[in-house]
Amino acid sequence: DxxxxxxxxxxxxxxxxxxxxxxxxxxxxxxxxxxxxxxxxxxxxxxxxxxxxxxxxxxxxDELPSGRKAIETYWIRSQKIEQMYRFVQKQLEQQAQVYVVTPLISESEKIDLKNAELIFDKFNELFAPKYKIGLLHGQMPNDEKESVMNEFSNHKIDVLVSTTVIEVGVDVPNATVMVIYDANRFGLSQLHQLRGRVGRGDKQSYCILIADPKNDIALERMKILTQTTDGFVLAEEDLKMRxxxxxxxxxxxxxxxxxxxxxxxxxxxxxxxxxxxxxxxxxxxxxxxxxxxxxxxxxxxxxxxxxxxx
Known part of the structure; x- marks a missing residue:
């Protein structure tokens, strides 16, 4: 002011x-x-x-930078999560890096949503010690957050489990997979921004939405995201719905x-x-x-x- x-x-x-x-x-x-x-x-x-x-x-x-490929987006329900684990395993074997995003930091008794700490433990159980798993969220001190992001950027971390603090301004060309838990809890714009953290290099990139929509609008949002990567089209759909x-x-x-x-x-x-x-x-x-x-x-x-x- x-x-x-x-x-x-x-x-x-x-x-x-x-x-x-x-x-x-x-x-x-x-x-x-x-x-x-x-x-x-x-x-x-x-x-x-x-x-x-x-x-x-x-x-x-309305066109991608030279050499970039359109991100392939898939939506799965939570009962098919094992498919996602197998897909992540294959991508890690090809030297790719993975983002895993969740809406919450720690467990909540009031709302049944996946949280970053729980998912961090699960990915460690599945993929460590062969692959290094990192954790990032907004309540961490700034220098600690910066340290984790630098490790991920330098490929010292293979899978980064995070809240939405990575929504904008993060550019790691080697990261090719974005997994989003409870995707129905995010808006179309936020999901599109999160998806934009991958597909920043010349490799094929993927976005996997894990969601169990409870109503027709939430279901429609999942379908729209799998059909287009155009932000203006998404905004138009958002305008119709919201x-x-x-x-x-x-x-x-x-x-x-x-x-x-x-x-x-x-x-x-x-x-x-x-x-x-x-x-x-x-x-x-x-x-x-x-x-x-x-x-x-x-x-x-x-x-x-x-x-x-x-």
Whole structure:
């Protein structure tokens, strides 16, 4: 809050989905209408809906870097976990490295979810001492976390059991397998980000989702992930399932009260409205014409109160 910029003109927000609406708004308000570039592999539903209204221009990189192969994604139920162990064994024999992700650090009496410490013990039982198993979670001291990641990066650890602390910013080209326990407990965007930790070299990579979905939506999410590795497609599906949130407020998902049109079902109408709005602002002084007086007043009030488009 105490930082003041002399003349802030350009903002780059990387991993946009990890920030809240108000955090991004606070940064924009450090300058006078600065240009903003938001980058992410997984657009949040609200942002995707906002692009419909013409407030953001979208650029898509829809091809992999040279030499990379598309990640193969599989979903299995927990009763078939032995298949996963056999697959991991084969990959380790080929000198590959493996991530194993779980939602919890230690055992919970309240919720029946696999935890990192329990899985760490299981993988040690199955694969040690021939292969080294590492453990990483957010409650470890920073220097210890850094030490574990360095060991994994230098292939001194073969299997890294971790919580979601490895979701972004981790780049180990030799890691080719991502196993995610209780995958139905994660959102589509988070699963896509975790999957992105593999497939960073020239070897074929794999993502194995272990989940026992309890409802149709959870089941649909597992199916979608096995069908596409395109972050924008996933975001579109997320938008359909979770809703767009408040386009002028701070909710990033959920179903707002639509006064005019729904960005999912009324896409074509909204596109036409967007073109009309662009035309209105292209015409010199059109917004100041008497017939647009109410519109101008409404826009001024909304912008002053909310100013949350990003």
């Amino acid at each position: 105490s930082v003041t910029f002399k003349k802030l003109g350009f903002i780059v927000i990387d991993e946009q989905h990890r920030f809240g609406v108000n955090q991004r708004k606070a940064l924009r308000q450090k300058g006078e209408n600065p240009d903003v570039l938001a980058m992410t592999a997984t657009p949040i539903p609200r942002t995707l809906a906002i692009t419909t209204y013409g407030d953001m221009d979208v650029s898509r990189i 809703g767009s949130g408040d386009l002028l407020g701070s909710k990033q998902s959920g179903l707002p009260d639509f006064k005019v049109g729904n960005p999912i079902t009324d896409f074509n109408i909204l596109e036409t409205a967007q073109q009309e709005a662009e035309q209105l602002f292209k015409e010199t002084d059109a917004i100041n014409k008497p017939e647009n007086k109410v519109l101008k007043l409404f826009l001024n009030v909304e912008f002053e109160q909310l100013n949350n488009f990003d």
